[in-house]
Amino acid sequence: MGKEIVYYIDGDGIGPEVNTAARKVLDEAVKKTYSGENSLEWKEVFAGEKAYQEKGEYLPQESLRVLEKKANNVLKGPLTTPVGAGFRSLNVALRQIFDLYACIRPVRYFPGIQSPVKNPEKVDMVVFRENTEDVYAGIEWEAESPEAKKLISYIREELHSEIDPASGVGIKPITENGSKRLVRKALNYAIEHSKPSTTLVHKGNIMKFTEGAFMNWGYEVARDEFGSYCHFDEDAANSGNGILVNDRIADNMFQQILTRPDEYSVIATTNLNGDYISDALAAQVGGLGIAPGANIGDDLAVFEATHGTVPKRAGTDSANPCSLILSGAMMLDHLGWYKASTNIHQAIEKTILSKKVTGDLARQIQGSSLVGCSELSDLICSNLD
DSSP, X not given: OOEEEEEEEOOSTTHHHHHHHHHHXXXXXXXXXXXXSSEEEEEEOOOTHHHHHHHSSSSOHHHHHHHHXXXXXXXXXXXXXXXXXXXXXXXXXXXXXXXXXXXXXXXEOOTTOOOSSSOGGGOEEEEEEEOSSGGGGOOEXXXXXXXXXXXXXXXXXXXXXXXXXXXXXXXXXXXXXXXXXXXXXXXXXXXXTTOSEEEEEEOTTTSTTTHHHHHHHHHHHHHHHHTTTEEOOGXXXXXXXXXXXXXXXXXXXXXXXXXXXXXXOEEEEOHHHHXXXXXXXXXXXXXXXXXXXXXXXXXXXXXXXXSOOOGGGTTTTOSOOHHHHHHHHHHHHHHTOHHHHHHHHHHHHHHHXXXXXXXXXXXXXXXXXXXXXXXXHHHHHHTOO
């Protein structure tokens, strides 16, 4: 309790607008909830386009030192990532540098949004996505490059596997340690929050020694470390005897989250699967504008919106700040300030029910009134208790 120092990265595109709006709501929620006894002190860290303008680097060493030596919690706006060329993702770089191995994305429905599915209120899941391995490790070589040719030659001649010599090549690393610590964090969350199940999502029927290994290692953790808390018999799922641990093939899981979402609560999965599934879940409840996320390691936690920079809306005060606001609410939970986090969720719900929302939500709420980013944050502040 008291004052908590939080670092923030403004982000690119709409980042500065939603970051300003989010910090305003977080400050007001903490102030109202705790009658001024608690507060947040914000300190900026430079990364992305703003860092390049100020420091001449997209990810300055000075910023990395601050994050390594001083920061515990960071509120981060989206950073630009070129598609198909240019520098590697700064978002992925931060996750790898600081070993932020658990990407946690809770997805729930807010009443008032007219969802594309019939029963969006049944969606209440938390996705634990492994954050440092899989294809996001960024180990790949361009087609016809010397590196690709050398690797393909080795695969063909030494491992006797057929591969087109003209291929671009990528490596998909999945480790026992990376898999187990992710599943361990998901199971701990399920226990702490009294969730009924944890589902391992994978494509192990095709990729047996990467995705299949993730599943096997996940079951090992559940049996060896959480045996007294878990059961593995789906027929006994309603027995109340601990957490059901099961698994689903990734493509089947996309059907399941549409047709039987109330049967799933915590999902533990590999990096690429988690990216797809969390976005698909967000679409069922209103879109990325209300989808929060956190990237958490053992020493540092970075809370960030799941959407991108949306450059065409930058500077227009039209972006939805709720994704970053809700990510900030996750940060308050991480700090143990649960009442303030609950206050934010209730205020967002009241605001959406008032039908005064930004454009992304207005398209999904009949009879709504269009407001901008800053005005929406003001409305949420006014609805805080």
